[in-house]
Amino acid sequence: MKGSVPWGRTMTGMRLRVWMAAGFCVLAGVAWMRTAPAAKDNKIPAKILHAPSAQPDRIILTWAGDPKTTQAVTWRTDVSVEKAAAEIAVAEDGPLFRKKKREVRAKTEAYTSDLGPAHYHSVQFEGLTPGTKYVYRVGDGENWSEWAQFTTASEKAEPFAFAYVGDAQNDIFEMWSRVVRSAYADAPKLKFLIHAGDLINNADRDEQWGEWHKAAGWINMSVPSLPVPGNHEYGKQSNGERALNRNWRPQFTLPGNGIAGLEETNYYVDIQGVRVVALNTNTQQKEQAEWLDKLLENNPNKWTVVTHHHPIFSTAKGRDNKELRELLKPVYDKHRVDLVLTGHDHSYGRSNVVSGENRREGGTVYVVSVSGPKMYEVTPAEWMQRKGEDTQLYQIIRVEGDRLVYESRTARGELYDAFELRKRRNAANVMVNRIPARPENRRGVSEPSGGE
Structure with missing residues (x-):
């Protein structure tokens, strides 16, 4: 045909153009890789992300x-x-x-x-x-x-609910957000939220406090917080001594009704028939035990809840707090404290009503819980009525006259543990366990709980 190009020459030209285009793409890709910022450079610096x-x-x-x-x-x-x-x-x-x-x-x-x-x-x-x-x-x-x-709180002992969480501590915005938000979703009319210490991991790193505030967001604007410091809110000073980090007091306005020198870390609040006591177990433990004994001598409230970071009964190996137990447990026994809510051991453990080393009728319910992602292995012990590992939890506690109803739920909102305390006049509380049928969460273990 006049003006036509032989087929072989046409294919050669096409191949050449394809090769040239491919080469251009490769060169362009190499140039982009050389000029494009590395993924790590895309992270917003903390000084920008958390800037006031x-x-x-x-x-x-x-x-x-x-x-x-x-x-x-x-x-x-x-x-x-x-x-x-x-x-x-x-x-x-x-x-x-x-x-x-x-x-x-x-x-x-x-x-x-x-x-x-x-x-x-x-x-x-x-x-x-x-x-x-x-x-x-x-x-x-x-x-x-x-x-x-x-x-505002009522003048009467009207029924209400509050939440309690253990250590948030690590990967706070990434991993803790869904836990605290689930707690609010389950009980949007919470009166307050107890934080049992180690809110963050490095108290001197303000970006972690920024994550903590961001995770809860507007919940903190509507539900009052009652935090206590854990060991991670403390750090070494220039003189080598450990002290409460300077980030704590500027951002919380808390009672100063504890012992001198521990303002806003050791305090109490009375609300609708419940006395909530916060102890700072990082320091001056003996002085606080004596203060608590006097404080509970004249307690007009029906229920008493104490929170501090370090457990009376530990859930993890090598973390027993014998001296703390010897100081505080006699005070709890003497005044029939109803609940002691703690953290520190990055696992879950809950007692029956305890008045001795082992479970028996009378006394206090002790809880260790964790809400953040850092986890330790549980060391089973006789005092544990329910235990758990590798489980982020929040607790909703309802006070209804002579009844206190406790629920511990996983980050998914699934019921993990539950019980009811029934108040009796001049006698120990009656414990009614309502532990769900699901197995305990254990590492490589699937076993029923020890519930009644």
């Missing part, structure tokens, strides 16, 4: 006074915010509460962490009405948080 700004963050409710008539809130900004405030009003069904808001000036504390300088601000709302829902926000007059809500 004029917009309030790390907003958290706590108590420093009576939960019936006060509420404390603490938050962080950058150093440009020198004067901060909170606004509060009684909650209403619509937006008109804003016409009735009042302002409370904040106390501002300059603070420098390993990520740089910041300001922490705190307000204690006072003169509140018991059993009332309030709305509040925090800011500087121009940059405000959203409006959040909380409800």
